[in-house]
Amino acid sequence: MTVEIREQPFDPWQMVSEYRSKHLVAGKSGASAVFVGTMRDFNEGDEVQAMVLEHYPGMTEQQLKDMRDQAVSKHDLEDALVVHRVGTVYPGDDIVLVATFSGHRKAALDACREMMEVLKSSAPFWKKETLGAGERWVEKNTPG
Amino acid sequence: MTINVRFFASLRERIGHATVTVEADGIATARDVWKAVSGESPDEEMLVAINKEYAGLDRAVADGDEVAFFPPVTGG
Numbered sequence: 001m002t003v004e005i006r007e008q009p010f011d012p013w014q015m016v017s018e019y020r021s022k023h024l025v026a027g028k029s030g031a032s033a034v035f036v037g038t039m040r041d042f043n044e045g046d047e048v049q050a051m052v053l054e055h056y057p058g059m060t061e062q063q064l065k066d067m068r069d070q071a072v073s074k075h076d077l078e079d080a081l082v083v084h085r086v087g088t089v090y091p092g093d094d095i096v097l098v099a100t101f102s103g104h105r106k107a108a109l110d111a112c113r114e115m116m117e118v119l120k121s122s123a124p125f126w127k128k129e130t131l132g133a134g135e136r137w138v139e140k141n142t143p144g
Numbered sequence: 145m146t147i148n149v150r151f152f153a154s155l156r157e158r159i160g161h162a163t164v165t166v167e168a169d170g171i172a173t174a175r176d177v178w179k180a181v182s183g184e185s186p187d188e189e190m191l192v193a194i195n196k197e198y199a200g201l202d203r204a205v206a207d208g209d210e211v212a213f214f215p216p217v218t219g220g
Contacts, residue, residue, distance in 0.1 A: 056196070121217070124219075125218065125219025137154040
């Protein structure tokens with residue numbers, strides 16, 4: 001059960017692989033669902049060169065932990081992993097990883113989707129984009 | 145009553161500070177804190193947290209609380 005907020009770039013696929021090896025009991029999880037969110041180089045018709053991700057230290061971690069605990073309990077997951085970048089990110093950088101592990105596919109897939117929606121709507125993160133002409137705050141997330 | 149106030153993202157830039165300490169009597173709710181620090185009415189989309197948990201604007205605050213104001217979240 002891990003929640004991590006990090007400034008350094010990460011490789012989500014390697015992270016899932018390592019997490020499975022280290023934390024999961026072989027043979028228990030028949031299903032793994034993985035969502036990876038990656039920074040685009042465009043938003044609302046503009047080219048985006050970079051982005052700064054801000055968070056609320058302490059509150060953001062707690063929100064993510066609560067979200068993970070609720071998903072694990074509701075869907076009877078074997079385990080769940082949540083990783084989110086903060087600081088300066090560039091197009092192509094992976095920003096968020098949600099991985100869920102369960103006995104069967106429905107629980108893993110449903111929980112993964114639900115956790116992403118909860119993260120998007122309630123985890124205290126904010127994005128500021130660097131455009132060709134200045135900067136702007138992202139005011140709302142895309143609907144899905 | 146002493147309240148530690150924090151601002152994030154566009155609200156931090158608008159207010160011009162990341163943190164402010166408010167020392168005043170007559171503050172009962174998060175709404176009162178916002179009025180004391182900004183002199184404005186809160187906009188409808190603004191989010192509030194008291195001691196790092198989401199709260200409504202009309203939630204009571206207590207001496208020593210950390211009250212945070214921020215715009216809608218945009219992570220993921």
